[in-house]
Amino acid sequence: MANIVEPSCVNYVCSCGYLNPITKLYFCRYCLKLRCGFCVCHEVDSHFCCNCLENIPSGEAKLKRNQCNKCFDCPSCQHTLSSRATTVQVPKKSDGDGSKSAATVDTKPRKMYYLTCLACRWTSRDVGIPDQVTATGQWPECEYSSATRFSMLMEHYQNVVQQEKQEKQDLWRRKAPKQHKYPNLTDRTGLTASMIRRQMGLSEKTAPKVKQSTISPSLSSDVVSELPQDIFSKEINLGNITTIKQRLSHPSVQPSTVNNLYPLNKNLSIKRSLRCRQCEHNIVKPEYNPLSVKYRIQLFASYHVPEVRLMKCGPLEAGVSTQILIKIINPTLHEMTITIMDLPTHEEESLIIEEMKKKSDKQSLGPLASLNSAFSRQASLNEEPKFVDQKVTGTIALPDSSFMLQQRDDSTEYDDDHQSSREEPKFVVWRRSNKVAVELTVNPLDCKSGDEVIVGFSMQYTYVNTATSSGTDKKEPQTHALTSRVYLRIGKIK
Numbered sequence: 001m002a003n004i005v006e007p008s009c010v011n012y013v014c015s016c017g018y019l020n021p022i023t024k025l026y027f028c029r030y031c032l033k034l035r036c037g038f039c040v041c042h043e044v045d046s047h048f049c050c051n052c053l054e055n056i057p058s059g060e061a062k063l064k065r066n067q068c069n070k071c072f073d074c075p076s077c078q079h080t081l082s083s084r085a086t087t088v089q090v091p092k093k094s095d096g097d098g099s100k101s102a103a104t105v106d107t108k109p110r111k112m113y114y115l116t117c118l119a120c121r122w123t124s125r126d127v128g129i130p131d132q133v134t135a136t137g138q139w140p141e142c143e144y145s146s147a148t149r150f151s152m153l154m155e156h157y158q159n160v161v162q163q164e165k166q167e168k169q170d171l172w173r174r175k176a177p178k179q180h181k182y183p184n185l186t187d188r189t190g191l192t193a194s195m196i197r198r199q200m201g202l203s204e205k206t207a208p209k210v211k212q213s214t215i216s217p218s219l220s221s222d223v224v225s226e227l228p229q230d231i232f233s234k235e236i237n238l239g240n241i242t243t244i245k246q247r248l249s250h251p252s253v254q255p256s257t258v259n260n261l262y263p264l265n266k267n268l269s270i271k272r273s274l275r276c277r278q279c280e281h282n283i284v285k286p287e288y289n290p291l292s293v294k295y296r297i298q299l300f301a302s303y304h305v306p307e308v309r310l311m312k313c314g315p316l317e318a319g320v321s322t323q324i325l326i327k328i329i330n331p332t333l334h335e336m337t338i339t340i341m342d343l344p345t346h347e348e349e350s351l352i353i354e355e356m357k358k359k360s361d362k363q364s365l366g367p368l369a370s371l372n373s374a375f376s377r378q379a380s381l382n383e384e385p386k387f388v389d390q391k392v393t394g395t396i397a398l399p400d401s402s403f404m405l406q407q408r409d410d411s412t413e414y415d416d417d418h419q420s421s422r423e424e425p426k427f428v429v430w431r432r433s434n435k436v437a438v439e440l441t442v443n444p445l446d447c448k449s450g451d452e453v454i455v456g457f458s459m460q461y462t463y464v465n466t467a468t469s470s471g472t473d474k475k476e477p478q479t480h481a482l483t484s485r486v487y488l489r490i491g492k493i494k
């Protein structure tokens with residue numbers, strides 16, 4: 001818990017070579033590799049409002065500019081605004097006999113609503129927005145001067161995008177003619193569909209051309225209005241001036257004084273699914289319903305890869321070896337055999353990288369490659385494997401044998417006796433269900449006082465894969481020996 005906000009002291013090497021704490025890594029059980037945020041495709045699954053929890057289809061969300069119509073944020077402190085009811089006296093409608101004078105008009109109580117911030121006490125009355133009759137009333141939208149210009153620009157660029165898309169499609173169609181199993185009419189007679197249509201007297205069936213819209217470009221001008229005379233002499237009340245954050249949270253208006261702050265429509269949140277870039281399998285997929293916090297697929301590394309935690313470290317002095325105690329936890333439902341080995345040397349690492357590059361090239365040259373490159377989302381953006389950008393400043397005396405780690409069993413938490421009958425290797429300090437504490441000896445390498453000691457090791461572990469690949473009929477779980485490289489920042493030299 002202590003290092004939730006601090007940088008993690010135990011980092012794993014992702015298959016691309018970046019170091020990440022285990023909490024930020026995913027595990028693809030089809031490639032059997034660790035994947036970081038760069039090695040997965042991020043896709044938007046659904047849009048929803050985090051305040052009213054309404055699910056909004058992506059098309060509608062685009063129209064609404066990714067904002068919720070009903071929920072508002074405080075323009076002053078960005079907290080969510082709440083509606084408050086108040087009773088006001090409104091004049092009763094007279095029954096048509098205009099006998100009563102204006103001074104004695106009957107009034108009746110009426111419920112009216114306004115928006116208020118419970119954090120900073122800002123209310124919609126502060127800026128003169130009239131109260132509404134309903135709690136989810138149609139709050140007036142703030143108008144801004146360049147709205148028409150902006151919508152013109154938007155329309156223009158949408159047209160440009162559509163035109164480019166159409167041209168690309170045409171080119172693609174011409175370049176890659178459809179391969180049919182049976183020869184079609186064109187192959188046999190040399191007639192194209194459009195020629196036949198013309199011969200039959202039908203009109204050409206082509207996609208409607210996108211209209212070319214022209215807009216006048218903006219021009220710079222030398223004429224700038226003068227600053228007010230008293231701009232440098234007038235005293236400013238900083239309480240009336242908006243902060244940069246307040247200004248930028250409303251980019252279309254950017255109010256400079258607090259009396260122009262208008263309620264901000266709440267931005268929509270998204271549910272994201274993650275996909276392995278190499279094999280295109282889903283790695284994380286949340287449930288569609290915004291009320292649910294569960295996942296349909298959740299291949300987080302901490303559910304599949306043994307977790308290493310640094311428990312204790314002896315005093316660190318230059319040139320003096322010390323003991324560290326690490327805890328290794330098996331999160332899976334299968335027993336694991338763990339071997340702690342040296343980190344690969346530079347040559348070994350370059351071999352690993354070469355092999356991975358070859359493998360990804362082979363995959364991208366597969367039969368589906370041309371289809372993939374035309375349609376898939378980010379297939380060409382595979383993260384290139386690279387050397388780990390971390391020097392070790394200490395060596396670890398490796399344990400002389402492998403050791404077992406029991407499967408996770410939540411019921412053992414309630415067991416009284418934790419005694420195990422098996423004979424333990426010397427370096428195992430204690431063992432409790434799926435956890436084991438291992439003592440290792442660390443030798444800091446030519447470190448000065450104040451230098452950080454970083455050590456690393458390769459952890460080989462057996463992993464039982466219960467996922468069945470679609471290509472094979474094998475239903476039995478397969479056991480693999482996987483390796484993860486782990487770097488530990490154990491502390492600073494005294």
Ligand SMILES: [Zn+2]
Nearest residue numbers: 014016036039
């Ligand atoms: Zn990665």
Ligand SMILES: [Zn+2]
Nearest residue numbers: 049052068071
């Ligand atoms: Zn909402």
Ligand SMILES: [Zn+2]
Nearest residue numbers: 074077117120
């Ligand atoms: Zn507020």
Ligand SMILES: [Zn+2]
Nearest residue numbers: 028031276279
């Ligand atoms: Zn994968």
